Amino acid sequence: xxxxxxxxxxxxxxxxxxxxxxxxxxxxxxxxxxxxxxxxxxxxxxxxxxxxxxxxxxxxxxxxxxxxxxxxxxxxxxxxxxxxxxxxxxxxxxxxxxxxxxxxxxxxxxxxxxxxxxxxxxxxxxxxxxxxxxxxxxxxxxxxxxxxxxxxxxxxxxxxxxxxxxxxxxxxxxxxxxxxxxxxxxxxxxxxxxxxxxxxxxxxxxxxxxxxxxxxxxxxxxxxxxxxxxxxxxxxxxxxxxxxxxxxxxxxxxxxxxxxxxxxxxxxxxxxxx
Amino acid sequence: xxxxxxxxxxxxxxxxxxxxxxxxxxxxxxxxxxxxxxxxxxxxxxxxxxxxxxxxxxxxxxxxxxxxxxxxxxxxxxxxxxxxxxxxxxxxxxxxxxxxxxxxxxxxxxxxxxxxxxxxxxxxxxxxxxxxxxxxxxxxxxxxxxxxxxxxxxxxxxxxxxxxxxxxxxxxxxxxxxxxxxxxxxxxxxxxxxxxxxxxxxxxxxxxxxxxx
Numbered sequence: 001x002x003x004x005x006x007x008x009x010x011x012x013x014x015x016x017x018x019x020x021x022x023x024x025x026x027x028x029x030x031x032x033x034x035x036x037x038x039x040x041x042x043x044x045x046x047x048x049x050x051x052x053x054x055x056x057x058x059x060x061x062x063x064x065x066x067x068x069x070x071x072x073x074x075x076x077x078x079x080x081x082x083x084x085x086x087x088x089x090x091x092x093x094x095x096x097x098x099x100x101x102x103x104x105x106x107x108x109x110x111x112x113x114x115x116x117x118x119x120x121x122x123x124x125x126x127x128x129x130x131x132x133x134x135x136x137x138x139x140x141x142x143x144x145x146x147x148x149x150x151x152x153x154x155x156x157x158x159x160x161x162x163x164x165x166x167x168x169x170x171x172x173x174x175x176x177x178x179x180x181x182x183x184x185x186x187x188x189x190x191x192x193x194x195x196x197x198x199x200x201x202x203x204x205x206x207x208x209x210x211x212x213x214x215x216x217x218x219x220x221x222x223x224x225x226x227x228x229x230x231x232x233x234x235x236x237x238x239x240x241x242x243x244x245x246x247x248x249x250x251x252x253x254x255x256x257x258x259x260x261x262x263x264x265x266x267x268x269x270x271x272x273x274x
Numbered sequence: 275x276x277x278x279x280x281x282x283x284x285x286x287x288x289x290x291x292x293x294x295x296x297x298x299x300x301x302x303x304x305x306x307x308x309x310x311x312x313x314x315x316x317x318x319x320x321x322x323x324x325x326x327x328x329x330x331x332x333x334x335x336x337x338x339x340x341x342x343x344x345x346x347x348x349x350x351x352x353x354x355x356x357x358x359x360x361x362x363x364x365x366x367x368x369x370x371x372x373x374x375x376x377x378x379x380x381x382x383x384x385x386x387x388x389x390x391x392x393x394x395x396x397x398x399x400x401x402x403x404x405x406x407x408x409x410x411x412x413x414x415x416x417x418x419x420x421x422x423x424x425x426x427x428x429x430x431x432x433x434x435x436x437x438x439x440x441x442x443x444x445x446x447x448x449x450x451x452x453x454x455x456x457x458x459x460x461x462x463x464x465x466x467x468x469x470x471x472x473x474x475x476x477x478x479x480x481x482x483x484x485x486x487x
Binding site: 007010011013014016017018020021022024025037040041043044045047073078080118119157158159160161200204205206207210211212221 | 330331332333334363364365366367368369370371374378379383384385452453455456457458459460461462486487
């Protein structure tokens with residue numbers, strides 16, 4: 001992929017260490033604002049280090065770092081933690097966080113804390129992938145519906161590194177829940193955005209090789225969506241890999257996605273070529 | 275108008291050269307190339323096209339300059355403020371303090387020693403590319419229709435020169451010390467800090483926006 005592995009290794013070492021350093025700093029700081037900042041810095045760095053590990057083909061390290069990132073995001077009550085934990089395959093931890101989110105939302109006297117309002121798109125995706133098909137989903141009441149209704153008014157708001165609107169996430173969660181809705185159509189904005197961004201980024205060899213990009217070649221936002229989609233599709237005996245095969249992707253995107261899915265799922269269908 | 279604190283990372287300079295920046299200001303690569311600067315050309319170069327090239331085509335051959343790599347004659351100066359608003363974190367899920375963004379640039383991805391210059395710039399809260407006095411705030415991140423793969427969080431682009439009076443101090447960072455510290459899970463710190471006697475504090479003015487630290 002014409003990336004400089006020495007640059008990636010150095011960045012991996014730097015961000016992994018910073019993730020730990022900021023976490024320790026957060027534990028020692030009493031000021032709530034600075035405490036939050038250090039947690040945010042820690043989660044961001046663990047996330048980046050995990051993505052670097054994917055590029056270095058070290059899935060064990062990536063897994064551990066995504067779990068650490070997920071734990072820090074969950075400490076901050078950010079549903080984005082679901083994405084990190086699903087990337088690692090840490091389903092048990094993710095379910096534990098789900099239970100705490102449900103408890104908090106049901107107990108809360110106000111409808112939602114506005115600062116995590118938009119983040120609940122990730123809650124909906126996790127619900128669609130992991131919870132909705134359970135025989136005993138637990139006493140959710142109408143929580144998923146409430147979240148969806150709340151988010152409808154935020155449809156145009158951009159979210160995540162790729163800047164996809166909240167509406168794209170809502171459409172995908174609907175598609176994962178309802179067999180009448182096309183998953184291919186719902187997944188297309190995510191894959192297209194990532195593909196365009198990768199093409200733009202890799203067009204500048206200088207930036208690309210030096211990894212001086214906010215978008216990571218192994219962009220966790222995109223990979224998490226693919227994982228959640230695949231988990232949901234498995235219950236219908238379908239695969240996200242087959243869907244991706246029909247999409248016109250650049251070779252750079254194919255390389256990253258294929259390798260990640262192979263590492264993450266490590267099962268027969270991940271050996272099929274996309 | 276907002277007074278925004280920023281950091282500029284510069285690699286491979288000596289302490290004497292860092293002190294010279296305090297006295298002469300931090301100039302763009304165009305000025306370094308054509309010194310003395312032809313002032314009448316400034317408005318012709320502070321254009322949206324050149325700002326886009328600075329951000330997205332820095333190492334690309336510029337046909338308007340006989341194929342010279344754009345970065346060698348850019349009238350802009352990249353700086354960073356980290357993530358300026360904490361609210362942005364809940365939308366992007368990413369937040370870095372300013373020194374973490376600047377340090378890889380100052381050390382060529384943690385390979386060499388370098389300096390971080392702590393400065394302030396003036397921002398008027400909307401695009402003002404032709405106006406030298408005001409920095410451009412590349413903060414409209416992740417708007418779907420104008421996504422830039424190179425648009426780092428909190429980038430503030432200065433123009434032509436960061437004057438001496440706006441440079442407060444510089445930190446010297448040793449790349450090896452940084453890596454040793456993070457390997458031990460310790461936040462790295464600079465090896466040395468030098469202050470600028472010509473600095474004029476903006477604190478007596480309103481609307482000073484601090485760095486994310």
